[in-house]
Amino acid sequence: MTDLYQSQRAMRAMRKAAMQRGVIAVLDVGTSKVACLVLRIDGPDQFRASDGVGPMAGQGTFRIVGAATTRSRGVRFGEVDTMPETERAIRTAVQGAQKMAQIRVDHVIATLSGGDPRSYGLAGQIDVGGGPVTEQDVARCMAACDVPPFGEDREVLHAQPVNFALDHRSGMGDPRGHMGNTLACDMHLLTVDSKVVASLIHCLKRCDLELAGVASSSYVSAIASLVEDEQELGAACVDLGGGATGLSIFMKKHMIFADSVRMGGDNITSDIAKGLQVSLATAERLKTLHGGVVATSMDDREMIALGGEETGDWDRDQRTASRAELIGIMRPRVEEILEEVRTRLDAAGFEHLPSQQIVLTGGSSQIPGLDHLAPRILGQQVRIGRPLRVAGLPEKATGAAFASAVGLCLFAAHPQDEWWDFEIPADGYPARSLRRAVKWFKDNW
Amino acid sequence: MSQVGQAAPRDPAPSRLAYRLQRLMLTPGVRRGFVFGLPTAIMVLIGVLALSDQDRRDAMGLWWQQVKTEIQSREEFMVKLMAIDGASPDISEDIREILPLDFPMSSFDLDLAQMQATVAGLDAVERADLRIRPGGVLHIQVQQRVPALVWRNPRGLDLVDVGGNRVSTILQRGARPDLPLIIGRGADRAAAEALELVAAAEPLSTRLRGLLRVGERRWTVVLDRGQRILLPERTPVGALEQVIAVDEAQDLLAREVRVVDMRNPRRPTVRLAPEAAQTMRQIKMIELGDD
Numbered sequence: 047m048t049d050l051y052q053s054q055r056a057m058r059a060m061r062k063a064a065m066q067r068g069v070i071a072v073l074d075v076g077t078s079k080v081a082c083l084v085l086r087i088d089g090p091d092q093f094r095a096s097d098g099v100g101p102m103a104g105q106g107t108f109r110i111v112g113a114a115t116t117r118s119r120g121v122r123f124g125e126v127d128t129m130p131e132t133e134r135a136i137r138t139a140v141q142g143a144q145k146m147a148q149i150r151v152d153h154v155i156a157t158l159s160g161g162d163p164r165s166y167g168l169a170g171q172i173d174v175g176g177g178p179v180t181e182q183d184v185a186r187c188m189a190a191c192d193v194p195p196f197g198e199d200r201e202v203l204h205a206q207p208v209n210f211a212l213d214h215r216s217g218m219g220d221p222r223g224h225m226g227n228t229l230a231c232d233m234h235l236l237t238v239d240s241k242v243v244a245s246l247i248h249c250l251k252r253c254d255l256e257l258a259g260v261a262s263s264s265y266v267s268a269i270a271s272l273v274e275d276e277q278e279l280g281a282a283c284v285d286l287g288g289g290a291t292g293l294s295i296f297m298k299k300h301m302i303f304a305d306s307v308r309m310g311g312d313n314i315t316s317d318i319a320k321g322l323q324v325s326l327a328t329a330e331r332l333k334t335l336h337g338g339v340v341a342t343s344m345d346d347r348e349m350i351a352l353g354g355e356e357t358g359d360w361d362r363d364q365r366t367a368s369r370a371e372l373i374g375i376m377r378p379r380v381e382e383i384l385e386e387v388r389t390r391l392d393a394a395g396f397e398h399l400p401s402q403q404i405v406l407t408g409g410s411s412q413i414p415g416l417d418h419l420a421p422r423i424l425g426q427q428v429r430i431g432r433p434l435r436v437a438g439l440p441e442k443a444t445g446a447a448f449a450s451a452v453g454l455c456l457f458a459a460h461p462q463d464e465w466w467d468f469e470i471p472a473d474g475y476p477a478r479s480l481r482r483a484v485k486w487f488k489d490n491w
Numbered sequence: 492m493s494q495v496g497q498a499a500p501r502d503p504a505p506s507r508l509a510y511r512l513q514r515l516m517l518t519p520g521v522r523r524g525f526v527f528g529l530p531t532a533i534m535v536l537i538g539v540l541a542l543s544d545q546d547r548r549d550a551m552g553l554w555w556q557q558v559k560t561e562i563q564s565r566e567e568f569m570v571k572l573m574a575i576d577g578a579s580p581d582i583s584e585d586i587r588e589i590l591p592l593d594f595p596m597s598s599f600d601l602d603l604a605q606m607q608a609t610v611a612g613l614d615a616v617e618r619a620d621l622r623i624r625p626g627g628v629l630h631i632q633v634q635q636r637v638p639a640l641v642w643r644n645p646r647g648l649d650l651v652d653v654g655g656n657r658v659s660t661i662l663q664r665g666a667r668p669d670l671p672l673i674i675g676r677g678a679d680r681a682a683a684e685a686l687e688l689v690a691a692a693e694p695l696s697t698r699l700r701g702l703l704r705v706g707e708r709r710w711t712v713v714l715d716r717g718q719r720i721l722l723p724e725r726t727p728v729g730a731l732e733q734v735i736a737v738d739e740a741q742d743l744l745a746r747e748v749r750v751v752d753m754r755n756p757r758r759p760t761v762r763l764a765p766e767a768a769q770t771m772r773q774i775k776m777i778e779l780g781d782d
Contacts, residue, residue, distance in 0.1 A: 116503065116504075134502070134504035135504065137504050137505055137507075137510045138503055138504045138505065140510075141505050141509075141513055144513065144514065144517055145513070149517060150514050150517035150518050150519075253510070254510075254511065254514065
């Protein structure tokens with residue numbers, strides 16, 4: 047726990063150093079693509095008040111100067127599978143972005159979509175004795191949270207205080223300075239498989255990049271796709287990615303739950319490849335150009351040439367399939383994914399939330415007809431979301447597939463307070479250092 | 492058309508070496524070194540190598556001199572004659588003598604400041620303006636000193652101007668009878684005062700012989716018949732006017748007076764000629780009786 051605390055702290059310091067230098071890269075290593083964006087941070091004074099630009103939650107402070115996307119290789123279910131291949135894909139993306147930006151980047155913030163994320167709600171309580179609550183008290187309160195046994199090989203990715211309560215007053219954003227006797231806090235803890243994180247870090251190290259932060263892809267795509275009101279009133283964001291579908295629930299501008307389904311667009315592609323007996327590349331092309339989930343009578347007549355470039359007898363291969371057939375293959379898989387999402391949301395108790403808004407984003411959310419299919423499974427309040435527009439983002443990177451990359455930019459520029467951003471509780475210090483000194487004496491005399 | 496036999500699709504990923512090289516090239520220091528430092532270093536190296544040969548350096552120097560001479564000796568820069576304005580023929584002659592220029596010559600070779608100092612160094616020249624006029628004429632505008640006094644000094648007779656500056660030498664006083672004469676060491680430095688005295692002595696102009704500077708501090712007005720008016724150091728003009736007033740009222744200077752001593756203004760003294768004094772005493776004795 048302490049190791050992780052220290053390493054997260056080191057990453058935060060690295061992020062600060064990168065902000066100081068003014069250049070930071072965000073890297074979205076997904077199952078279907080690797081995207082790298084280079085941010086130039088100009089500081090908060092880039093716009094004057096007379097320009098008519100408000101603070102914009104920290105978005106005004108940076109600009110994207112380099113962007114590159116490449117087909118992902120060696121990644122399965124959002125986890126690094128074949129390390130050299132992934133490393134090559136990362137190198138391609140980083141080199142392209144650097145070339146466009148004409149800046150060398152050393153610090154990178156990465157996102158993780160796989161690794162079986164698990165959410166825990168933690169509660170802690172301390173006695174502050176009637177005085178005003180100080181930052182030390184907040185840190186002590188968070189340290190007092192009883193950490194569940196989440197297992198040896200799991201690592202904490204996010205630990206965000208989501209709620210503070212002072213005596214009978216709950217729902218405080220910032221308890222510092224308030225008077226009270228008992229300070230209680232709720233914390234949302236997200237753990238992932240430490241092996242998955244370690245392999246991603248190893249990949250980045252091999253590309254000479256320093257990791258300045260890791261974020262869960264469900265979290266960052268939600269902060270890019272959910273509008274402020276949805277984050278405040280409560281909403282779920284479903285990031286339909288290539289290999290994994292991330293989902294996160296927001297309430298009062300804090301993430302309170304995150305999970306991921308190990309299914310995504312790649313499963314649809316492989317279904318098409320199996321069903322129509324074409325190569326994966328052709329299946330991907332058919333999916334993106336002709337795909338859909340709601341068939342109409344028109345689709346029975348629209349015949350799609352399957353082509354035979356890879357079969358070797360391209361001039362004899364005259365197979366065709368109607369669009370309705372294609373939709374018939376795609377729809378069950380999309381339904382399966384959405385049903386799995388529904389199950390996870392129900393398990394998290396989403397139906398008890400006051401607002402039932404669900405936002406679909408990610409590359410697979412662009413399937414035509416999803417806006418008709420999704421409400422049948424997920425409930426009436428479903429919309430297809432696209433990520434926020436940020437300054438300097440190239441047109442080709444504005445699609446729903448780049449939600450997590452854009453979210454990472456926002457995360458880099460304006461991170462939420464996490465547990466490790468607070469001071470180490472002062473009472474934890476002396477005992478440990480005393481023990482250390484004693485140990486040193488024992489070892490040396 | 493078939494893809495059989497073609498190589499496998501090219502890997503778009505950069506090799507580790509290419510990736511590292513690109514990152515190195517994007518490092519600001521290295522980048523600046525390549526864009527600016529390396530070309531500069533190459534240029535300097537070429538220059539050093541080229542100039543390390545003595546013969547080449549000499550040849551370059553020679554070539555540079557040739558080019559310089561070629562440009563300087565262009566028709567547009569040549570000065571063909573010298574024109575002197577505002578100087579009498581004698582002084583023009585002097586100026587031509589002390590500026591030994593053999594025309595035509597390039598205007599780059601003329602040191603106008605030094606030439607002006609030389610010309611202005613002549614006694615008779617008060618101011619000299621030199622310029623090279625279009626058309627290759629060296630034009631010297633001279634303002635001559637105007638002689639105001641004749642100064643007799645141990646070396647002879649000099650003409651001096653209002654400021655006491657020497658203008659020229661004359662051989663005899665008769666050459667400039669129109670100018671008043673001053674005599675004595677340091678008389679030239681008090682020339683302005685001398686001129687004031689001469690102006691004040693206008694009623695005595697027919698009798699005025701000259702002004703004598705005594706001890707470099709005061710003036711003595713010398714009239715004909717050996718008469719002298721000794722003036723004080725301070726306000727000599729006032730004292731002289733006082734004497735002239737007395738003269739006009741009582742014909743002081745027409746009498747047998749040798750010296751009018753005004754050195755102490757509160758005690759003017761008159762010295763009579765010995766014969767006059769004798770006559771005076773006899774008259775007194777006649778008037779008063781013998782002893």
